[in-house]
Amino acid sequence: MKLDVRRVGLGLAAPALAVVVALLLTSLILVAAGDPVVAVWQVLFKAPLPRQVVAIINEASVLYLSAVAVAIGFKMNLFNIGVDGQYRIASFMAAVFAGAHFLPGWLNIIVSLIVAMATGAIWAAIAGVLKVARGVSEVISTIMLNYIATYFVAYLLKGAAVKIEGSNATSTRILTEDSRVPGINLEGLLGTGREIYGLVFLSIAVGILFWFVLNKTRFGFDLRATGQSETAAVASGVNVKRMVVVSMVLSGAIAGLVGMPLLFGQDFAYGDTVQTGLGFAGISVALLGRNHPVGMAVSALVWGYLNQLSNGLQISAGVSDRLVLIIQGIIVLSVVIAYELVRRAGLRMEQRRVARELEARPAPVVEEVHP
Amino acid sequence: MATAVESAAAAAGAGEEPLAVQLKGITKRFPGVVANSDIALDVRKGTIHAIVGENGAGKSTLMKILYGVQPPDEGTITINGTQVELKSPTEAIRAGIGMVFQHFMLAENLTVLENVVLGAEKLHGIGDAARAKIREISTEYGLRVEPDVLVSEIGVGDRQRIEILKVLYRGAKILILDEPTAVLVPQEVNELFEHLRELKTEGLTVIFISHKLDEVLSVADDITVIRRGTTVAAVDPKDVTARQLAELMVGSELPSPQTEESTVTDEPRLTLDGIDLVGQASARKILDGIDLVIHAGEIVGIAGVEGNGQAELVEVVMGMRRPTSGRVLLGETDITEAGVREIREAGVGYIPEDRHRHGLLLEAPLWENMMLGHQTEPPNVKGPLIDARAAKADTARVVEQFDVRTPSILVTAGSLSGGNQQKLIVGREMSHAPRVLLAAHPTRGVDVGAQAAIWDLIKAARRDGMGVLLISADLEELVGLSDTIWVILRGRLSGEFDPNVVTREELGAAMTGATTGEEEQR
Numbered sequence: 001m002k003l004d005v006r007r008v009g010l011g012l013a014a015p016a017l018a019v020v021v022a023l024l025l026t027s028l029i030l031v032a033a034g035d036p037v038v039a040v041w042q043v044l045f046k047a048p049l050p051r052q053v054v055a056i057i058n059e060a061s062v063l064y065l066s067a068v069a070v071a072i073g074f075k076m077n078l079f080n081i082g083v084d085g086q087y088r089i090a091s092f093m094a095a096v097f098a099g100a101h102f103l104p105g106w107l108n109i110i111v112s113l114i115v116a117m118a119t120g121a122i123w124a125a126i127a128g129v130l131k132v133a134r135g136v137s138e139v140i141s142t143i144m145l146n147y148i149a150t151y152f153v154a155y156l157l158k159g160a161a162v163k164i165e166g167s168n169a170t171s172t173r174i175l176t177e178d179s180r181v182p183g184i185n186l187e188g189l190l191g192t193g194r195e196i197y198g199l200v201f202l203s204i205a206v207g208i209l210f211w212f213v214l215n216k217t218r219f220g221f222d223l224r225a226t227g228q229s230e231t232a233a234v235a236s237g238v239n240v241k242r243m244v245v246v247s248m249v250l251s252g253a254i255a256g257l258v259g260m261p262l263l264f265g266q267d268f269a270y271g272d273t274v275q276t277g278l279g280f281a282g283i284s285v286a287l288l289g290r291n292h293p294v295g296m297a298v299s300a301l302v303w304g305y306l307n308q309l310s311n312g313l314q315i316s317a318g319v320s321d322r323l324v325l326i327i328q329g330i331i332v333l334s335v336v337i338a339y340e341l342v343r344r345a346g347l348r349m350e351q352r353r354v355a356r357e358l359e360a361r362p363a364p365v366v367e368e369v370h371p
Numbered sequence: 372m373a374t375a376v377e378s379a380a381a382a383a384g385a386g387e388e389p390l391a392v393q394l395k396g397i398t399k400r401f402p403g404v405v406a407n408s409d410i411a412l413d414v415r416k417g418t419i420h421a422i423v424g425e426n427g428a429g430k431s432t433l434m435k436i437l438y439g440v441q442p443p444d445e446g447t448i449t450i451n452g453t454q455v456e457l458k459s460p461t462e463a464i465r466a467g468i469g470m471v472f473q474h475f476m477l478a479e480n481l482t483v484l485e486n487v488v489l490g491a492e493k494l495h496g497i498g499d500a501a502r503a504k505i506r507e508i509s510t511e512y513g514l515r516v517e518p519d520v521l522v523s524e525i526g527v528g529d530r531q532r533i534e535i536l537k538v539l540y541r542g543a544k545i546l547i548l549d550e551p552t553a554v555l556v557p558q559e560v561n562e563l564f565e566h567l568r569e570l571k572t573e574g575l576t577v578i579f580i581s582h583k584l585d586e587v588l589s590v591a592d593d594i595t596v597i598r599r600g601t602t603v604a605a606v607d608p609k610d611v612t613a614r615q616l617a618e619l620m621v622g623s624e625l626p627s628p629q630t631e632e633s634t635v636t637d638e639p640r641l642t643l644d645g646i647d648l649v650g651q652a653s654a655r656k657i658l659d660g661i662d663l664v665i666h667a668g669e670i671v672g673i674a675g676v677e678g679n680g681q682a683e684l685v686e687v688v689m690g691m692r693r694p695t696s697g698r699v700l701l702g703e704t705d706i707t708e709a710g711v712r713e714i715r716e717a718g719v720g721y722i723p724e725d726r727h728r729h730g731l732l733l734e735a736p737l738w739e740n741m742m743l744g745h746q747t748e749p750p751n752v753k754g755p756l757i758d759a760r761a762a763k764a765d766t767a768r769v770v771e772q773f774d775v776r777t778p779s780i781l782v783t784a785g786s787l788s789g790g791n792q793q794k795l796i797v798g799r800e801m802s803h804a805p806r807v808l809l810a811a812h813p814t815r816g817v818d819v820g821a822q823a824a825i826w827d828l829i830k831a832a833r834r835d836g837m838g839v840l841l842i843s844a845d846l847e848e849l850v851g852l853s854d855t856i857w858v859i860l861r862g863r864l865s866g867e868f869d870p871n872v873v874t875r876e877e878l879g880a881a882m883t884g885a886t887t888g889e890e891e892q893r
């Protein structure tokens with residue numbers, strides 16, 4: 001099991017390296033811009049306040065769902081950039097359905113979650129079917145579908161919106177008390193009245209399911225095999241076209257859940273003030289977390305932490321909180337490079353190790369295979 | 372750099388002129404294996420020098436060293452009397468060495484001119500000067516290359532001439548051709564040889580890599596034989612027969628496949644009935660009326676020049692391509708419309724031609740590779756779940772039983788040598804007791820030890836009553852293993868031969884179409 005220790009070490013080295021590189025580069029940017037470097041890091045590395053801890057966990061629970069949705073695609077070499085559009089259209093549909101209160105209490109919540117998953121799945125399936133039937137790159141089609149989702153939802157919202165007294169904001173009907181998911185109050189532990197989304201358990205469940213399906217089922221094996229070598233997967237009997245559609249559908253279904261903790265735990269309606277960009281943040285979180293269920297959880301927390309702590313930048317250090325976006329961007333860039341370097345180094349190390357361990361035996365003569 | 376003394380010595384050794392290429396003591400080790408050891412090669416200027424050896428003997432590695440793709444671990448390279456170190460193809464080109472690869476490196480949607488100047492824009496620009504230069508080279512060596520046609524519109528033989536022209540355009544005086552005839556039909560081969568002789572008379576030096584002895588004997592001025600990674604003989608083609616050359620190549624101590632007593636039954640295992648396959652681009656038939664029956668306990672060999680439909684035949688049987696017409700029967704069951712997984716589950720084992728592309732997940736551990744292609748079959752799964760423990764146990768058994776040399780079943784498949792990768796694949800396919808085994812070039816690029824082991828396994832499969840379809844470019848392998856040999860030519864099975872009586876020459880003639888009378892019809 002010596003090998004596994006080394007693998008884990010290599011696996012952790014890359015993101016750690018990336019974060020360090022990002023901190024250094026950001027410092028350089030701050031110096032170049034004449035901003036107070038030390039003050040910035042003091043703000044960002046302060047221990048979060050209890051209410052911030054809750055906010056970090058809440059944000060992470062949402063980002064995690066988004067990251068899992070992206071990771072399903074990544075595992076198959078599919079780049080689902082459309083999580084953003086998928087979760088918004090799904091949130092809207094779920095909000096309309098839940099707001100209509102056809103069903104009582106918990107049943108309403110559960111069926112609304114299913115509506116959200118179905119909507120996200122259908123929206124993503126468009127890109128999957130286009131790819132399989134017409135060879136359209138899913139990168140292009142999902143980006144386009146994001147735009148379509150934005151304007152389609154805006155159009156539908158106009159029709160579905162209810163007037164709110166004394167506000168210009170438009171939103172769907174607000175959920176009644178019994179259709180909300182109660183938060184978790186940790187006042188005794190953290191000393192803050194702010195509550196953690198009840199649907200944080202949904203994120204945890206999705207993470208466990210993701211791990212289980214990918215690593216323990218035949219379907220997961222087919223999916224990973226297709227991602228590693230499509231040609232080998234075809235020869236092994238995987239129907240790659242069906243696999244593309246199925247994994248887009250699954251990715252879209254999870255993407256549909258992204259907005260649910262917000263809908264049932266905080267906003268209680270879908271309006272034009274809804275949070276956007278969670279789908280893109282999910283791509284970053286999945287990259288940093290290396291599509292690994294635990295890795296993505298950690299990176300979702302890192303993301304939430306940076307977002308929350310950046311709020312104090314403007315006041316305490318006189319630097320725009322947008323700086324955090326630069327830091328996050330550099331982390332993602334460095335992490336992609338670092339992973340590739342570590343991956344290659346790992347393969348080389350293993351080849352050498354295998355050769356060394358076999359050296360005692362007679363070395364047969366072989367010709368190296370054509371590149 | 373070379374000293375004057377060394378240059379003089381090299382010159383003296385060759386008589387009046389320095390040798391075009393002289394290699395001394397070239398050794399190249401890859402992790403765990405020695406691909407080349409102590410290679411010695413003298414190539415005279417203005418000659419066609421053939422390097423012959425079996426698949427896996429180390430020819431390609433040697434040529435990569437000479438073309439600067441890989442540096443040797445030991446030894447010296449001397450070009451025209453000057454010792455050089457080639458660190459990259461750019462340096463090799465600068466030293467006057469050009470390489471024509473077996474697989475053409477041409478962009479189909481560009482014109483001939485554009486392909487030729489690509490990467491060499493500095494030489495004569497990309498316009499009329501370049502066009503004039505191409506015409507000049509074309510005329511000088513009789514290559515008949517038209518600069519302004521699209522590459523996608525021209526045939527294989529023309530493409531090869533463009534590759535040669537590309538190399539000449541870059542100023543090469545020493546041309547390396549890696550198995551240039553593998554993709555050509557017979558008249559094209561003759562034409563190519565005419566061009567090579569033309570190049571020779573113009574003072575260029577050609578290094579010609581092949582394992583086809585009749586070709587080598589007809590065109591080469593000198594022959595160097597390479598076996599198991601080292602040069603074993605330098606001979607004059609006038610002094611040797613094909614038989615002697617084959618012996619030099621194979622070596623007397625090598626195991627050769629020997630068929631045992633016939634185990635052929637009359638129970639058909641795989642039946643191909645009138646298989647036609649029409650390509651997408653043209654109306655030309657890739658497979659044309661293939662009728663073939665493989666019985667239990669029978670090995671049917673398919674011989675042919677590469678690119679005559681062998682790969683497509685395999686894809687049709689495996690369900691990766693649908694035939695345009697015709698039927699495929701496994702036993703009594705029609706599998707023409709079945710998918711790859713159904714066909715595998717029904718009992719077809721598959722040893723693919725390209726194990727890296729079709730047989731393995733190079734970055735996955737061995738035990739996951741053991742499940743590949745059998746991820747729906749015991750012991751790998753329990754219902755929809757993977758049974759990792761059973762799969763690992765099965766992998767350990769295969770590694771032991773099939774002598775896969777690996778320190779652990781947790782290492783990635785990519786870290787094993789080619790021979791061990793192939794043994795793992797063969798072991799995997801055998802483990803699921805297939806009724807039919809499809810083996811495409813099963814010993815290509817594997818070491819001699821693994822080759823013997825794989826041959827034994829295929830013979831064992833036959834004894835156990837499997838039906839085996841063996842596709843190979845290695846005639847020795849085909850003759851040694853098969854109960855029946857069919858020759859495939861331009862998508863048709865053009866002749867049936869009894870391996871006990873057929874000669875290499877007869878097979879070679881059939882593979883190139885010389886006996887079918889088709890040459891005259893074309």
